[in-house]
Amino acid sequence: MKRIVVDYALPQTALMFTLLLLSAQQIYGQGSPQLESPLQLFENAKPIPLPKWAPPVDNQPNQVTRFDVATQSVSTYDLSEDLSPLPSVGSPGVELPDWAYPGYDIPDAEELLTFTNLSLVTNTNEYPWSASVKLFIEWPNGQIGVCSGALIDPKHVLSAGHCVYSHTNGGWADQIFVYPGYQNQQAAFGGGISASLTSLTGWTVNQDFSFDLSVIELDRHIGGIAGWYGYDQNSNNNFFLNNTFHNPGYPADPPYDGEFMYYWYGDYDLTFNEIVVHYNLGYPGQSGSNSYHIANNDRRTHAVLTHNAAPFINSSIPATGHTRLTQGKVNWINNTIADHISSTPDLLPLTLFGAPGSIPAGNSLSALSVLIHNYSVAAFSGNLQLEVYLSDNEVISTSDTEIFSGSVSGFNLPARGTQEVNFTPNSIQVPSTTPLGNYFIGIRIANSDADNSNNTSPEYYLMPITVTPPPCLAPVGLNATSTGYAHVSLSWDPVQ
Numbered sequence: 191m192k193r194i195v196v197d198y199a200l201p202q203t204a205l206m207f208t209l210l211l212l213s214a215q216q217i218y219g220q221g222s223p224q225l226e227s228p229l230q231l232f233e234n235a236k237p238i239p240l241p242k243w244a245p246p247v248d249n250q251p252n253q254v255t256r257f258d259v260a261t262q263s264v265s266t267y268d269l270s271e272d273l274s275p276l277p278s279v280g281s282p283g284v285e286l287p288d289w290a291y292p293g294y295d296i297p298d299a300e301e302l303l304t305f306t307n308l309s310l311v312t313n314t315n316e317y318p319w320s321a322s323v324k325l326f327i328e329w330p331n332g333q334i335g336v337c338s339g340a341l342i343d344p345k346h347v348l349s350a351g352h353c354v355y356s357h358t359n360g361g362w363a364d365q366i367f368v369y370p371g372y373q374n375q376q377a378a379f380g381g382g383i384s385a386s387l388t389s390l391t392g393w394t395v396n397q398d399f400s401f402d403l404s405v406i407e408l409d410r411h412i413g414g415i416a417g418w419y420g421y422d423q424n425s426n427n428n429f430f431l432n433n434t435f436h437n438p439g440y441p442a443d444p445p446y447d448g449e450f451m452y453y454w455y456g457d458y459d460l461t462f463n464e465i466v467v468h469y470n471l472g473y474p475g476q477s478g479s480n481s482y483h484i485a486n487n488d489r490r491t492h493a494v495l496t497h498n499a500a501p502f503i504n505s506s507i508p509a510t511g512h513t514r515l516t517q518g519k520v521n522w523i524n525n526t527i528a529d530h531i532s533s534t535p536d537l538l539p540l541t542l543f544g545a546p547g548s549i550p551a552g553n554s555l556s557a558l559s560v561l562i563h564n565y566s567v568a569a570f571s572g573n574l575q576l577e578v579y580l581s582d583n584e585v586i587s588t589s590d591t592e593i594f595s596g597s598v599s600g601f602n603l604p605a606r607g608t609q610e611v612n613f614t615p616n617s618i619q620v621p622s623t624t625p626l627g628n629y630f631i632g633i634r635i636a637n638s639d640a641d642n643s644n645n646t647s648p649e650y651y652l653m654p655i656t657v658t659p660p661p662c663l664a665p666v667g668l669n670a671t672s673t674g675y676a677h678v679s680l681s682w683d684p685v686q
Contacts, residue, residue, distance in 0.1 A: 235326055235334040237442035237474035241352060243502035243511055246398035254522055255394055257354075257362040257387040264362070266391065269522060281417050281606065305456035305468045305510075311438060314371040314451050315378045317417040318482075318489055322438040322451060323347055324372035325406075325478065330360030336448055338439035340480035340491060341370060341418035343527050344411040344565055344606055345382070348421065349478030350496045350513070351393035354384075354404040362387060366406060370416035372440070374449045379416040380541075380650065382408035388526050390519075400464030402496040402513050404478075405526045410650065414540055414563040414608040419482050420490040421523060423515045427461040430492070430514075435481045437495060437512075442475025460503060464514055467499045471508035481512050491515065531606075532640035535570035538563050539633040539647045540608065548656040552622030558613040558653075560633050564603040566640060574601035575636035576611065578618055584649035586632030594618045595636075624657050631655055 255266045311319050325337040325347075335356075339349030347368055354363050366384040369377040385407045392401025424430070436455045442448025460467040472495055480491040492515055499511030515523075544558035558578070564570050578594035579586050594613065603609055632647035639645070 235336050235448075237448055238327070238335040238337055238353060238356075238477050239474050240472055240477055240498050240510075241399075241496075242498040242500070243399055244397070246392075246396040248396045250391060250395050252390055252392040252396075252401060254526075255389055255391050256526075259365060259384050259386060269518060281413075304459060305437070305454045305470055307470075308441060308446075308452040308454050311451040311453050314373045318419070318436075319438055319451060319453075320371040320379065320416040321413070321418050322479065323368050323370045324440045324448070324451075325349060325353055326367040326369075327353060328364045328366070329356055330362070330364055333359050335359070336440065336442055336475055337477045338475065338479035338495075339368070339406065340482075341413040341416060342405075342421050342480075342491065342523070343418055343531075344413035344563065344608075345408045345530065346413075346527050347406040347408065348480055348491060348494060348523065349404050349406060350494055351389040351402040351404045352496070353478045354387040354406065355389050355394045357397060368406065368408060368412075370412060371451075373451060379412055382410045382412045385409045390522065399497050399502070399511065399513060401519075403494055403519060405523055407526075407530055410648070411538065411540065411563050411565055414565070414606070415561065419480060420488060421515060421520065422490040422492060423517050423520045424492060425517070429483075430458040430461045430466045433457060433483055435483055435492065436489075437476075437479055437481040439472075439476040439479025439495065441473035443473045446473060446475070448475045458512075459509075462514075464516065465499070465502065466493050466512050466514050467503060467509050468512075469507055469509050471498060471500075472510040532566040532568075534566060534568050534640045535564055535603075536566045536640035536644070537570060537574070537603070537635050537637060538565060538641075538644045539635060539651065541651050542631065542633055542647055542653045544613075544631070544653055547654065548658055549620055550658050550660045551620055551624045551626070552660045554616040554619040555613075556615055558618055558631070560611050560647075561608050562603065562611055562635070563606075563608045565606060567605050569605050569607075570601070570603040570639075572601065572637075574598040574611070577634040577636055578613070579632050579634060580620065580624070580655075581630050581632060582627065584630055584652060586630070586634065586646045586652070588634070590632075591621065591624070593620065593631075620655075620657060622660060626657055626659060629655050629657055 253266050253268055255264060257264050314320060321341045323339045323341060325339055327335040327337060329335060337349055337353035339347045342348045355361060367381055369381040370379045371377060387404060387406055389404045390401040392398045434455055434457060438451055438453040440448050441452055456468060458466040459469050476495050479495045481493040482489045482491045493512035495510060496513045497511045499509040502511055503509060540561040540563050542560045545556050575597045577592055579590040580593050581590040598611060630652040632652050635645040
């Protein structure tokens with residue numbers, strides 16, 4: 191395991207700071223956790239058919255359209271130039287050690303004429319596979335669909351437009367559940383839920399596959415743990431014809447069932463202004479999967495799998511079409527993310543993990559760690575102030591029992607970066623007066639930053655803990671003296 195430890199002088203605190211490349215087991219305890227309860231809704235989920243290309247039904251001006259899941263409201267506005275583009279590079283997030291899962295090497299193919307056949311990915315908890323996601327979609331008409339996609343930011347997913355807006359299922363999806371690195375009912379990084387859905391009227395109105403794209407804003411920053419891809423455009427058609435592109439996703443039509451990630455790669459065979467095509471046909475469930483290019487170990491999405499392209503190229507040969515990212519689309523993605531990210535540091539706690547899960551009142555935790563994320567375009571540097579609370583419910587507040595308060599001096603966290611803070615073992619004690627029962631441990635970042643409302647651990651990142659009776663201490667210096675028939679006098683030293 192790669193490990194970098196940075197020592198700080200902390201005479202008044204019980205914190206130590208460690209940047210650690212974690213395994214999924216370390217983050218979530220022994221083994222990968224079961225998916226959150228919403229998965230039970232999707233037992234009968236069906237893959238969204240890979241639509242066949244058809245000409246646009248209208249020619250209305252292309253605009254940005256956004257659906258707010260909470261308010262069920264839609265807003266539409268013009269495409270605009272991006273005056274301050276976000277960095278488009280990807281990030282491995284919290285990387286996993288080499289021993290965690292069997293290796294799966296990306297083939298080093300430079301001159302492929304078509305995409306390969308699909309191959310099973312066995313280590314979906316490792317980057318880059320962990321940045322690819324499976325979508326479970328609830329449509330207004332009650333249908334449940336599945337698609338693919340990829341994280342392109344700690345809380346944004348890039349997918350197909352028809353995975354968020356369906357002309358046959360009632361329009362905008364009611365809700366979408368997103369699971370990075372999903373594999374056979376398991377998701378080591380947990381899941382996220384759609385907060386807003388953004389697409390282009392070129393798709394939602396005109397049904398033009400040139401604009402069959404979407405950006406899903408999530409309710410949590412799960413990419414800060416799982417990692418994400420960058421995204422980019424290239425106006426040179428030869429870039430697509432002469433380079434290898436990698437496309438992981440979740441095929442869900444026989445012989446595939448959507449429970450496992452598969453991967454293919456290759457060069458595109460045909461390029462057009464808004465679409466690129468390769469000669470073998472994708473499967474339902476792969477819609478929305480990102481196709482990325484690798485340069486200097488940086489993975490950037492350049493196209494999204496969206497349709498059966500045979501009708502588009504007037505061919506009897508099976509072919510898959512990918513909607514191509516152009517400068518205008520990259521500007522749209524940049525602006526969508528910029529609407530949700532802070533220009534100044536915004537610190538928030540992610541996963542909290544520790545031991546033991548059951549502890550006698552009055553005893554101390556043997557381990558406690560938290561991942562701290564900075565969701566902003568600006569780096570943080572300074573003292574990190576942390577408070578730890580014990581609560582009898584899933585809403586952590588300052589009215590709960592504070593069991594620790596301290597700070598880390600000289601804490602540095604880059605823009606959109608995630609780092610781990612380890613509390614010194616046995617430094618955090620559960621009060622001896624705590625009533626027996628089930629509790630939650632949560633973190634509050636006491637620093638004032640861009641958004642103080644997200645400085646406290648949300649319910650899905652709390653550490654559950656059970657408080658048990660304190661151990662019964664044996665008397666010290668026990669003496670037994672006979673005082674007569676059937677009478678014994680006992681005496682012992684007071685327990686200190």
